[in-house]
Amino acid sequence: MTILIDRDQVISSPALVPAGGGLAHGHAELTIGLINNMPDLALKATERQFMKLLQAAAGPRRIRFHCFSLPSVKRSPEARWHVESEYSELTELRHHKFDGLIVTGAEPVAPELDQEPYWRDLTELIDWAKVNTRSTIWSCLAAHAAVLHLDRIERRRLPAKCHGIFDCEAVTDDPLTRAAPAPLKVSHSRLNELAESDLAQAGYQVLTRSAKAGVDIFVRQYVSRFVFFQGHPEYDALSLQREYLRDIGRYLARERETYPHLPVSYFDAATEEKLNRFEKKAAHQRHPALTNELPALNLRADIAAGSAAAALFRNWLQYLGADARAPLLAR
Numbered sequence: 001m002t003i004l005i006d007r008d009q010v011i012s013s014p015a016l017v018p019a020g021g022g023l024a025h026g027h028a029e030l031t032i033g034l035i036n037n038m039p040d041l042a043l044k045a046t047e048r049q050f051m052k053l054l055q056a057a058a059g060p061r062r063i064r065f066h067c068f069s070l071p072s073v074k075r076s077p078e079a080r081w082h083v084e085s086e087y088s089e090l091t092e093l094r095h096h097k098f099d100g101l102i103v104t105g106a107e108p109v110a111p112e113l114d115q116e117p118y119w120r121d122l123t124e125l126i127d128w129a130k131v132n133t134r135s136t137i138w139s140c141l142a143a144h145a146a147v148l149h150l151d152r153i154e155r156r157r158l159p160a161k162c163h164g165i166f167d168c169e170a171v172t173d174d175p176l177t178r179a180a181p182a183p184l185k186v187s188h189s190r191l192n193e194l195a196e197s198d199l200a201q202a203g204y205q206v207l208t209r210s211a212k213a214g215v216d217i218f219v220r221q222y223v224s225r226f227v228f229f230q231g232h233p234e235y236d237a238l239s240l241q242r243e244y245l246r247d248i249g250r251y252l253a254r255e256r257e258t259y260p261h262l263p264v265s266y267f268d269a270a271t272e273e274k275l276n277r278f279e280k281k282a283a284h285q286r287h288p289a290l291t292n293e294l295p296a297l298n299l300r301a302d303i304a305a306g307s308a309a310a311a312l313f314r315n316w317l318q319y320l321g322a323d324a325r326a327p328l329l330a331r
Helices: 040-058 077-086 090-095 119-132 141-151 196-202 239-252 269-284 288-293 307-320
Strands: 002-005 010-013 029-035 062-068 100-103 135-139 156-170 184-193 205-210 214-221 225-229
Touching: 029 040, 029 307, 040 062, 040 077, 040 239, 040 307, 062 090, 090 119, 100 119, 100 307, 119 141, 135 141, 135 307, 141 196, 141 225, 156 214, 156 239, 184 205, 184 214, 184 239, 184 307, 196 205, 196 214, 239 269, 239 288, 269 288
Parallel strands: 029 062, 029 100, 100 135, 135 225
Antiparallel strands: 002 010, 002 062, 156 184, 156 205, 205 214, 214 225
């Protein structure tokens, strides 16, 4: 799927939009690919989140936004139909010039990253992006996979899922975080983490970190500037709620053994109290039908959904739009 994005309209077509056709108001045009490997239930939501972010951040630029997915990611029949009918084939990636890529994570199905069925496809993509883009964003599990492939840095299992909205502080001056709110409130949802000491020893530069969630954004310069997100700045306000309710459903259906923890700094106090009561009830009446008794959910007023992403993606597009004759170094 290719979306032609500018400030005033979004035009969708099922195939790659051909080059040409003039530039919007004389401004530069950027070509960006989304490699969307998110789980089936989040597939379409992820498309919408990134399209919304890019449209808001684009300013006068026009963006050709192409959707792909790794063919080796396991899909339900419905999700596979959506990818096959609406996305471009991954082989097309090498036939077009891309200024930037965004590569999402995928739901793990193997005990180790390098045993995932999509590992070979993903590592080939990493090697290609190093020299064929101006910058690539690696999100969450994709970030973990990239540093494992590039530098054999192993992620570490957390004692409990890192799930919630965390205050992240800039630890170095960088164009990517220029004019970003302080602190950046960023959604994290992961079972593993990368140690800052391992990243620093391998030559990565940490840009933002959280006292509670650890490393947030880090970068590495190749021919392409690689940007790594341990979190999910693109998440909308309800993304963490959808994941939390999904995990409750899996617990009640006995698809997971433990009840999920409440997302950090996400629901308001009254909602947390109601959910704690529901958890106690679920422990004694563990049945899928109990989801019908979930209470109404209200979020905290200060989660600032999207504010961090707005600044990050505006700065990223500015970097991509810089004069192509300039060195591919952070400005």
